[in-house]
Amino acid sequence: MKAQYTKYTLDFKRPSGTSRGILTQKETWFLILEEKDHLGIGECGILRGLSVDDVPEYEEQLAWVCDNIHLSEVELLNRLQEFPSIQFGLEQAFRSLKSSNPFELFPSEFTQEEAPISINGLIWMGDESFMLSQLEQKLEEGFRCIKMKIGALDFEKEIAILESIHKNFGPDEIELRVDANGAFTPHEALGKLQRLSEYQLHSIEQPIKAGQSVEMAVLCKNTPLPIALDEELIGVFDVTEKEELLQTIQPQYIILKPSLVGGFSGSLEWIDLAKEQGIGWWVTSALESNIGLNAIAQWTYTLGNQMPQGLGTGSLYTNNFESPLEVGHGNLYYKSNKNWKKDLIKSLCI
């Protein structure tokens, strides 16, 4: 078997704001496996500034994987504990190589076009009118679950936006989720959650910065609206540590980003623990290209979670890859007639 890797830079259609900053480009890497006339591809979706494997030796690790591709998949994955996005890329690449169609990794009703995946629409940070115009557009597109980034604007302005949504749409018309990306201080957080709870939100992602588990546990115990842990899961790889974290914090939900938590296997460990502890969960992208998003979507469908998933990020980029994924009416569809260009993988090969 031969293996190679290549880098690709995705360009955002427009600067996309989170409380952690404005995104204009996203770096990503592809692992390409070749065996006889079979090709396999996997996306290593590092998120600079957020991924635990955002380290100087990242490319070196990719080179090591390619030089040692003769090792077993299990051995390679075990050696990549500290590189969750490479673990994920490798999991995808091996599945893709074994599949008759390198882009059909998890055949299901989804890939048979018999069932879509319900997804949330995403509203990025910006001034009030920009956020309201994004909202209008998402509602016109038929989304009934909306995720809004908060934490960077003046809080009263964000409350005003929620107020205007709430005045026009009841919770049975729109499921509203917010994502603070850790923007609140532990001291102010409960007060802000109480204000936010007046708008019958479904949940809030990561209200305070990760790594403050005592404060987060107190919040989850007293919160008037469900809390979902996102960044909190990054960098926790040992299954016992995962179990302890959930037992300590007891969140209402956890959010799985396979590129950040160690791929399919790392995510499944969290999901199994969450189920044991009665904690809800859903899956989101980490802004991968359509190659990684396709793999995440197909896998997510097999998990049977009926909640809207955070997989509506395929249209963010000007130079994304063509894909069978299509968004419509708040759902993600798989259109197998829109085949990936067979030469896509070849075009990425060095």
Ligand SMILES: O=C(O)CCC(=O)C1=CC=C[C@@H](O)[C@@H]1C(=O)O
């Ligand atoms: O949850 C979604 O709808 C899409 C994914 C998403 O919002 C994010 C992915 C990666 C980094 C962030 O920009 C953001 C998040 O913080 O969840």
